Amino acid sequence: MLYHTTWLISKLDPIKYMMESPVLSGRMARWQILLSEYDIVYVSQKLIKRSAIADFLVTRTTEDYEPLRFDFPDEDLMCITEKECESPKEKSWKMSFDGVSNALGHGIGAVLVSPEGNHYPFTVRLNFFCTNNIAEYEACIMGLHAVIERNIKTLEVYGDSALVIYQIRGDWGVRDSKLVKYSDLVAELIKEFKEITFNYFPREEN
Structure with missing residues (x-):
């Protein structure tokens, strides 16, 4: 008309x-x-x-x-x-990990934090000798396994080991032969996530 x-x-x-x-x-x-x-x-x-x-x-x-x-x-x-509605962005979980190796023993721990602020801690005592860097990798891997079991696809990872965080992010190369398998395992676990970031913060802020 x-x-x-x-x-x-x-x-x-x-x-x-x-x-x-x-x-x-x-x-x-x-x-x-x-x-x-x-x-x-x-x-x-x-x-x-x-x-x-x-x-x-x-x-x-x-x-x-x-x-x-x-x-x-x-x-x-x-x-x-008409306007197409964007699907809401999936809220991310957070995970902090830490490992320790000294004369008293070797232990690792991780804490999952839900988007609502709920905390889920995990701790394990290692029954084999390891360095601090290996303990840090073990803690990270334990936390990632716990997250994958809960079918969480978006994750923010925090750790106070600059070596582990920067090696996982690819900023630093893995020169220690004992850490190569750990680094490769983390790289495989990362494939299970839709979005994952690794963040370093100083030990005093842990």
Whole structure:
């Protein structure tokens, strides 16, 4: 209708009055505003023979015709558009790990923190001799296994061992032959996650 002149044929004078009256209020005014963008010519039905109307309607019949709806429940809305909603971003869990090796023994620990702030600690005593770096790797691997078992796909990892964190991130190379297998195992575990980051913080902040 935007590209053609439309002839509105009606024998009801109120319709013509509504369209041509300069002063209207309420719903009638909104109707006038909505229809003002179209090029509509109002013609009295008395001026056109009924056969001409019937012939015109016959030529414009379609199989998918749907009757017009004259109720406007959303009459205050001038425009409606569709917008694709983005799926909410998955909230990430956090994991902190630490390992220790000294004359008193060898132990590792990890703490999982849910997006809601719940803490889940894990601690293990190692029954074999190891260095501090091996203990740190063991702690990280234990924590990653715990996260994978819970089917968590987004994780932020925090550790106070610069060597382990930077080797896992690929910033530093693995020169100690005893740590190569640990580094390779962590690289395999990382593949289980959709998004994972490794962050270093100083020991005094642990």
